[in-house]
Amino acid sequence: MPINDPRQPWTRSKIEIPDYLSAPPRIRETNAIWRRSIFSSPPPMNHLFDVLKSACLGAVILAFLGKAQALAQAPAKPAVPPNIIVILVDDLGYGDVGCYGSTLNRTPNCDRMAMEGMKLTSFYAAPVCTPSRASLLTGCYAKRVSLPAVIFPAAKFGLSAEEHTIPQLLKDQGYATECIGKWHVGDQPEFLPTHRGFEHYLGFPYSNDMGGEWDGSPDTPPGARKPPMPLVRDEEVIDTMNGAKQDKIEQIYTDEAVKFIHEHKGGPFFLYLAHTAVHVPLHPGQAFRGKSKNGTYGDWVEEVDASTGRILDTLHEMKLSENTLILFTSDNGPWLIQGRDGGTAGPLRGGKGGTFEGGMREPTIAWWPGHIPAGTSSDAVTGEIDLLPTFVKLAGGIVPTDKKIDGVDLLPLLLGQTNESPRGVQYYFDGNQLQAVRRGPWKLAIAPQRENNRPKGQQQAPTQPPFPKLYNLESDIGESTDVTAQHPDVVKELQALISKMDADLGIKGKGRGVRPPGYVANPKPLLLRTGTGSRTISVSP
Numbered sequence: 001m002p003i004n005d006p007r008q009p010w011t012r013s014k015i016e017i018p019d020y021l022s023a024p025p026r027i028r029e030t031n032a033i034w035r036r037s038i039f040s041s042p043p044p045m046n047h048l049f050d051v052l053k054s055a056c057l058g059a060v061i062l063a064f065l066g067k068a069q070a071l072a073q074a075p076a077k078p079a080v081p082p083n084i085i086v087i088l089v090d091d092l093g094y095g096d097v098g099c100y101g102s103t104l105n106r107t108p109n110c111d112r113m114a115m116e117g118m119k120l121t122s123f124y125a126a127p128v129c130t131p132s133r134a135s136l137l138t139g140c141y142a143k144r145v146s147l148p149a150v151i152f153p154a155a156k157f158g159l160s161a162e163e164h165t166i167p168q169l170l171k172d173q174g175y176a177t178e179c180i181g182k183w184h185v186g187d188q189p190e191f192l193p194t195h196r197g198f199e200h201y202l203g204f205p206y207s208n209d210m211g212g213e214w215d216g217s218p219d220t221p222p223g224a225r226k227p228p229m230p231l232v233r234d235e236e237v238i239d240t241m242n243g244a245k246q247d248k249i250e251q252i253y254t255d256e257a258v259k260f261i262h263e264h265k266g267g268p269f270f271l272y273l274a275h276t277a278v279h280v281p282l283h284p285g286q287a288f289r290g291k292s293k294n295g296t297y298g299d300w301v302e303e304v305d306a307s308t309g310r311i312l313d314t315l316h317e318m319k320l321s322e323n324t325l326i327l328f329t330s331d332n333g334p335w336l337i338q339g340r341d342g343g344t345a346g347p348l349r350g351g352k353g354g355t356f357e358g359g360m361r362e363p364t365i366a367w368w369p370g371h372i373p374a375g376t377s378s379d380a381v382t383g384e385i386d387l388l389p390t391f392v393k394l395a396g397g398i399v400p401t402d403k404k405i406d407g408v409d410l411l412p413l414l415l416g417q418t419n420e421s422p423r424g425v426q427y428y429f430d431g432n433q434l435q436a437v438r439r440g441p442w443k444l445a446i447a448p449q450r451e452n453n454r455p456k457g458q459q460q461a462p463t464q465p466p467f468p469k470l471y472n473l474e475s476d477i478g479e480s481t482d483v484t485a486q487h488p489d490v491v492k493e494l495q496a497l498i499s500k501m502d503a504d505l506g507i508k509g510k511g512r513g514v515r516p517p518g519y520v521a522n523p524k525p526l527l528l529r530t531g532t533g534s535r536t537i538s539v540s541p
């Protein structure tokens with residue numbers, strides 16, 4: 001097995017090589033594929049001398065190639081800033097993609113992206129949908145922007161207009177912006193994407209299991225107030241898509257994405273493609289149903305992969321691939337209580353809804369040919385809160401400082417200039433409760449965590465005292481062994497980080513760093529306007 005096999009994210013990304021092969025970080029990273037070919041299997045001792053000779057020759061070649069490449073890449077800031085595409089899958093697990101170890105789901109396009117880009121094997125989201133999307137868009141922990149939990153149709157709360165968002169900041173830099181897919185940070189007109197920096201929107205405003213039959217009547221009990229699943233174009237409901245009609249949703253999204261790329265080939269553009277897949281209920285398109293080795297869930301994963309392939313093909317056809325950065329990731333861990341209809345977290349403990357690694361660590365690929373070193377992998381702590389500062393820097397803008405943003409610029413890591421995490425520390429929130437912190441390999445849990453790893457009705461209780469519990473994620477990625485007693489100094493250091501966050505956002509209650517959400521007093525359901533009827537959107541053949 002190749003040492004840096006991208007199918008095995010839990011292997012160390014840093015390869016042990018002799019000192020005489022050492023080169024500056026950029027050279028080491030950009031030649032990862034070449035290096036794998038030399039060290040694809042451990043050399044037997046009696047052939048070691050030949051290997052060393054080859055390696056020395058390789059070092060000389062590397063030095064020349066590295067210098068030439070460094071010169072070629074000297075103008076770090078391109079004349080036209082790159083296009084940016086975020087592909088966000090819903091509930092896709094850490095172990096659900098081929099390049100992250102899945103042997104069931106066929107994901108050749110994601111795997112190709114990994115071979116041409118960088119896998120981020122410690123990239124964090126939030127445990128559930130709404131806080132995850134709020135974090136991604138604002139660069140903040142969801143508690144800071146007061147969207148710590150899932151919101152439902154016609155909720156009074158949404159993403160505040162006072163928050164900075166990626167699309168708004170990129171629009172300020174001249175980017176065309178479109179949101180396609182699941183939004184889920186407020187469904188009232190004033191919360192929709194077109195009021196948060198996106199010029200256009202097409203998609204479901206929340207999860208695809210939230211459709212019902214509510215016609216807006218005040219006589220309907222609050223628990224049953226779910227309008228038919230609305231497909232929204234900008235701010236207007238253009239169709240309703242309950243049940244089997246959702247089989248076409250991924251094709252609708254992908255057609256729209258391809259159309260957007262064609263229409264903005266002059267760039268720069270920002271496309272946020274937030275799939276409805278692979279959230280239960282599962283609705284793979286006809287061309288994918290029954291085709292995978294992993295049931296209906298695998299069928300839908302493979303449709304997402306095919307969608308990604310269409311976007312890659314479009315970029316190549318339009319000759320945009322070297323001026324477009326794609327970040328592929330998921331919004332939270334697999335929904336394990338759904339059994340076969342949910343995904344897998346691979347080697348990680350727990351799933352969606354909890355703060356074990358399986359709930360928040362996502363399969364993530366960064367792709368930008370010619371800029372992000374091909375075939376590389378980084379285990380440095382990164383996450384969706386870093387996307388806002390990263391993209392703003394990439395676009396040539398300045399990250400706002402009028403209010404605190406938690407994320408940091410990842411470009412030094414993504415461009416192979418460092419192996420270190422630019423942020424270093426990750427906090428784990430379940431709702432408003434801070435439950436854990438990570439720095440380097442160490443993760444300290446200070447409260448009971450939910451695993452959510454069994455089918456409905458068979459759930460385990462959250463983890464039990466004593467707390468804190470310390471895990472070494474480098475040697476124990478499955479968080480199985482508490483090593484608190486062996487490392488009191490590490491515990492002390494991480495407890496200091498917890499205290500720091502307690503003074504900011506608070507461990508349980510709302511700390512002074514928490515900002516208010518958006519609020520409307522009289523929310524209304526998103527309904528097709530009376531008399532307009534359903535205007536079914538057409539899809540490509």
Ligand SMILES: [Ca+2]
Pocket residue numbers: 090091128129279331332
């Ligand atoms: Ca989700």
